[in-house]
Amino acid sequence: MKGLLFERNIPRIAASRVMSKLTHSGKGVAIGPLRLTDIDEPVLPGPHWVRVKPILAGICGSDLSLLDGKGSRYYESMVSFPFVPGHEVVGTVEERGTDGNVVQKRVVVEPVLTCVTRGIDPPCPACAAGDTGQCSGITTGHLHPGLMTGYCADTGGGWSTAGLVAHETQIHTVPNTMDDTDAVMVEPVACAIHAALSVPTEPETLVGVIGSGTLGLTVVAALREFTATGRIVAAAKYPHQRQLAMQLGADAAPGPDGFAREIRRTRHSTVVGKSLPAGADVIFDCVGSQATLEQALSVLRPGGRAVLVGMGYRTAVDLAPLWHRELAIQGSYTYGTETLHGKRVRTFDLAIDLASRLELGRLVSAAYPLERYEDAVEHAAGAGSRGAVKIVFDLQRKIGHGSSQHA
Amino acid sequence: MSPRPGYVLEVDRSTPPVLFWNGEGYLLEKLPPERSRVIYPPDPLHPLEDPIAKIRHALDHPMGDSQPLETLLHPDMRLTIAFDDVSLPLPAMQAPDARQLVIEQVLEMAAEAGVEDVVLLAALSLHRRMTEAELRHALGNRVYNAFEPHGLLLQHDAEDPDGLILLGTTDHGEEVEINRRAATSDLLVYVNINLVPMDGGHKSVATGLASYRSVRHHHNAHTMTHSRSFMDMDHSELHSANWRMGRFIRESGVKVFQIETTLNTNAFPSQFSFLQRREWEWTPRDRAGFFASSKALALMGDRTRRTLFHSIKAPMQLTSVQAGEVEAVHQSTLTNVFDQQLVHVDGQTDILTMGLPYISPYNVNSIMNPILVACLGLGYLFNMYRGKPLVREGGVVIMRHPTPWAFNTTHHPSYIDFFEEVLADTTDPVQISKYEEAYATDPWYIQLYRTGHAYHGVHPFYMWYWCAHALEHLSSVIVIGGDRRAVKRLGFRPASTLDDALEMAEDSVGSQPTITHIRVPPLMMAEVS
Numbered sequence: 001m002k003g004l005l006f007e008r009n010i011p012r013i014a015a016s017r018v019m020s021k022l023t024h025s026g027k028g029v030a031i032g033p034l035r036l037t038d039i040d041e042p043v044l045p046g047p048h049w050v051r052v053k054p055i056l057a058g059i060c061g062s063d064l065s066l067l068d069g070k071g072s073r074y075y076e077s078m079v080s081f082p083f084v085p086g087h088e089v090v091g092t093v094e095e096r097g098t099d100g101n102v103v104q105k106r107v108v109v110e111p112v113l114t115c116v117t118r119g120i121d122p123p124c125p126a127c128a129a130g131d132t133g134q135c136s137g138i139t140t141g142h143l144h145p146g147l148m149t150g151y152c153a154d155t156g157g158g159w160s161t162a163g164l165v166a167h168e169t170q171i172h173t174v175p176n177t178m179d180d181t182d183a184v185m186v187e188p189v190a191c192a193i194h195a196a197l198s199v200p201t202e203p204e205t206l207v208g209v210i211g212s213g214t215l216g217l218t219v220v221a222a223l224r225e226f227t228a229t230g231r232i233v234a235a236a237k238y239p240h241q242r243q244l245a246m247q248l249g250a251d252a253a254p255g256p257d258g259f260a261r262e263i264r265r266t267r268h269s270t271v272v273g274k275s276l277p278a279g280a281d282v283i284f285d286c287v288g289s290q291a292t293l294e295q296a297l298s299v300l301r302p303g304g305r306a307v308l309v310g311m312g313y314r315t316a317v318d319l320a321p322l323w324h325r326e327l328a329i330q331g332s333y334t335y336g337t338e339t340l341h342g343k344r345v346r347t348f349d350l351a352i353d354l355a356s357r358l359e360l361g362r363l364v365s366a367a368y369p370l371e372r373y374e375d376a377v378e379h380a381a382g383a384g385s386r387g388a389v390k391i392v393f394d395l396q397r398k399i400g401h402g403s404s405q406h407a
Numbered sequence: 408m409s410p411r412p413g414y415v416l417e418v419d420r421s422t423p424p425v426l427f428w429n430g431e432g433y434l435l436e437k438l439p440p441e442r443s444r445v446i447y448p449p450d451p452l453h454p455l456e457d458p459i460a461k462i463r464h465a466l467d468h469p470m471g472d473s474q475p476l477e478t479l480l481h482p483d484m485r486l487t488i489a490f491d492d493v494s495l496p497l498p499a500m501q502a503p504d505a506r507q508l509v510i511e512q513v514l515e516m517a518a519e520a521g522v523e524d525v526v527l528l529a530a531l532s533l534h535r536r537m538t539e540a541e542l543r544h545a546l547g548n549r550v551y552n553a554f555e556p557h558g559l560l561l562q563h564d565a566e567d568p569d570g571l572i573l574l575g576t577t578d579h580g581e582e583v584e585i586n587r588r589a590a591t592s593d594l595l596v597y598v599n600i601n602l603v604p605m606d607g608g609h610k611s612v613a614t615g616l617a618s619y620r621s622v623r624h625h626h627n628a629h630t631m632t633h634s635r636s637f638m639d640m641d642h643s644e645l646h647s648a649n650w651r652m653g654r655f656i657r658e659s660g661v662k663v664f665q666i667e668t669t670l671n672t673n674a675f676p677s678q679f680s681f682l683q684r685r686e687w688e689w690t691p692r693d694r695a696g697f698f699a700s701s702k703a704l705a706l707m708g709d710r711t712r713r714t715l716f717h718s719i720k721a722p723m724q725l726t727s728v729q730a731g732e733v734e735a736v737h738q739s740t741l742t743n744v745f746d747q748q749l750v751h752v753d754g755q756t757d758i759l760t761m762g763l764p765y766i767s768p769y770n771v772n773s774i775m776n777p778i779l780v781a782c783l784g785l786g787y788l789f790n791m792y793r794g795k796p797l798v799r800e801g802g803v804v805i806m807r808h809p810t811p812w813a814f815n816t817t818h819h820p821s822y823i824d825f826f827e828e829v830l831a832d833t834t835d836p837v838q839i840s841k842y843e844e845a846y847a848t849d850p851w852y853i854q855l856y857r858t859g860h861a862y863h864g865v866h867p868f869y870m871w872y873w874c875a876h877a878l879e880h881l882s883s884v885i886v887i888g889g890d891r892r893a894v895k896r897l898g899f900r901p902a903s904t905l906d907d908a909l910e911m912a913e914d915s916v917g918s919q920p921t922i923t924h925i926r927v928p929p930l931m932m933a934e935v936s
């Protein structure tokens with residue numbers, strides 16, 4: 001069985017970094033630490049674990065930043081090598097039906113490797129509260145370190161036909177009516193919902209969303225579906241992004257240079273220096289760069305809040321506006337349990353509902369077989385400029401055969 | 408020998424190609440023979456031989472019921488001298504500017520009379536503030552240096568609550584609010600440059616020195632669709648409103664001494680003489696100048712080309728000066744403007760073509776953004792008629808201009824938002840007015856207007872209202888050689904060549920349409936019978 005393996009190989013990571021600087025993000029993959037190789041099925045770590053055979057597995061921004069060597073060294077102790085990437089997974093598990101026959105059940109994987117999956121008992125306070133994204137056990141227990149499936153040497157990952165192993169608490173059944181492409185969006189959509197629900201919003205709230213890739217677009221959708229947010233302004237660089245942002249609930253989707261103007265105009269703000277005295281209440285930075293964070297800080301009203309939804313990174317940003325205007329920067333990582341209308345709900349359950357209802361599989365722009373992983377990663381890295389949003393691996397060659405619909 | 412009048416050329420097979428302006432450039436186009444005509448403006452009138460003497464004479468022999476200026480000046484008075492801003496004339500004239508010539512004479516008289524409290528006031532209305540260089544050019548260094556350092560050279564601020572005074576409301580419910588210094592002076596002298604018939608008259612004070620609250624009563628979609636054209640005072644609602652307000656200002660006790668000047672149409676210096684000359688009369692030097700300059704322009708970057716064109720100063724000269732009571736003065740001015748600009752034209756055609764130059768009143772030293780392209784073509788040039796438009800109702804205007812999706816962020820900040828928000832929603836002049844108040848009262852636009860060099864937030868709306876009559880009259884507007892996306896945002900149809908445009912126009916006006924091409928600038932006014 002074939003899979004893509006990511007090995008700790010410092011010279012290759014360094015070379016990859018140089019390459020991606022020389023060309024553009026995604027090109028580094030050709031000589032990077034990722035290679036296609038024969039892979040055995042991972043060993044089941046315990047009795048409550050099952051095998052998942054991936055159908056589709058997405059390529060996430062965090063995967064890309066790992067591959068091109070730009071990621072922060074912060075994560076080094078939270079991954080274990082070698083590992084198979086791929087944490088956005090729809091796949092099948094084998095189940096014995098009531099008639100005794102083996103049936104294939106479609107599932108999505110909630111990849112965070114929590115205390116329960118690691119056999120840590122009692123679980124950490126975050127896990128006990130259901131806020132599994134904040135689990136403090138990710139480097140201990142009976143698994144090797146790993147933020148999540150797709151970064152852990154023991155679990156396998158989505159980018160492999162050998163599949164992965166998942167704890168039963170990580171498994172969510174995909175409704176029969178839901179498309180594979182909708183299902184592969186569930187994990188990123190869960191991230192978006194968690195971010196959208198992390199700040200209180202009201203009908204008067206003006207929200208800006210920077211970036212209209214997968215995260216930005218799904219944050220817009222989540223805000224529109226699950227919150228009372230009034231006006232949503234999404235910065236969208238490309239025409240297809242603009243169109244999708246509007247379809248998913250944005251009120252305006254200007255280009256990057258129109259974004260600040262649109263926020264200013266909405267609030268009829270003056271401008272002091274580069275900042276808006278009456279700007280947005282909340283900005284979701286779904287790109288994660290020095291430029292976008294600086295833009296977020298400049299268009300927030302005093303007391304406003306920037307939510308970093310994209311992967312954390314190392315950067316230098318002028319914090320003077322943060323101090324002077326009493327802004328807050330808040331991270332948003334994965335998901336867990338949300339409080340919605342006074343009830344506690346698993347983020348993944350909300351995500352399955354949203355991805356299915358809005359048919360977010362429409363954001364899946366292309367599917368590649370593993371053998372073409374270089375093309376796939378390059379496509380994902382240049383998705384926006386190539387008219388695409390989400391790129392996935394097609395592990396069972398299903399999309400090409402038009403049989404992604406399960407009955 | 409008196410200068411030749413305007414000329415209407417019927418195009419036949421032997422007619423040489425005709426010059427079309429194309430933004431910061433120009434080219435030659437062949438018009439279809441036997442059904443096209445080209446209108447050429449009259450040649451430039453002879454200038455006044457002794458302009459200073461003529462100015463003195465006008466001040467000493469005022470029109471209407473006005474006393475000579477000298478007798479209106481006394482030592483302990485407050486005197487305010489207002490003058491037209493950088494939007495006039497086009498292009499800027501070679502020094503000395505007409506304003507300088509007039510103001511120097513007025514100041515000399517004021518000094519002789521011992522007037523001590525004198526303020527100069529740029530009548531910006533809702534236009535951008537002038538830069539030091541622009542003020543120096545309009546007034547001359549001597550005047551600038553005498554006034555500016557002492558805070559006596561002001562620019563009208565239509566948003567300064569302390570600098571405005573509400574004189575009252577006309578019987579049509581129009582609030583009349585104008586510059587406080589001007590209104591409370593013992594005498595307000597207004598120095599005009601009258602380039603088109605719309606300039607001057609009561610509009611000088613009633614619009615040039617008014618607040619937004621006041622201007623909005625006549626700068627709106629209703630007034631502009633009922634001004635046919637606004638260059639023809641007897642058929643202009645814009646004119647009627649300004650006259651009502653101007654008379655109201657007079658009855659409120661504001662004493663205005665109006666000075667109006669007209670210029671000839673010597674718009675381009677000698678190296679660009681071919682731009683002024685009819686194509687079949689081009690000399691070998693004209694032809695060489697055309698081809699050499701076209702080639703050089705093609706090799707330049709956008710910025711260099713723009714700088715080059717905006718640095719052109721026109722060798723225009725004064726053709727008349729009249730002073731005194733507003734209405735009498737303006738009547739006389741109109742005669743002089745028409746002497747220079749009027750061309751008699753027989754009937755209308757199906758299509759009107761025009762090549763739009765690099766400049767309009769609102770992009771001096773700036774970028775002609777798409778909204779200004781629309782306004783120059785449909786607001787100004789379309790409306791340069793008396794009687795009826797050059798193009799029939801249901802006809803088509805074809806204009807040539809690169810129409811870049813580009814804006815000067817200092818001069819036109821609200822234009823950018825207008826283009827991206829308002830025109831993306833609707834291009835209907837009546838519909839856009841629902842956005843007007845938000846733009847007009849936007850504090851950031853107001854701040855940029857008051858302290859920077861920005862047009863007032865509402866200004867792009869006015870540009871679009873200017874187009875209202877044409878938009879209602881025409882069945883379609885085609886832009887040749889423009890940025891396609893920008894042209895579509897304006898609600899117009901993009902074409903790549905004149906032939907394409909003519910073919911597209913046939914959808915609206917049928918085959919073998921008749922065509923009028925106006926060969927401007929220099930400006931002309933068509934008297935269409």
Ligand SMILES: [Zn+2]
Nearest residue numbers: 060061062087
């Ligand atoms: Zn991810």
Ligand SMILES: [Zn+2]
Nearest residue numbers: 115124127135
């Ligand atoms: Zn935990």
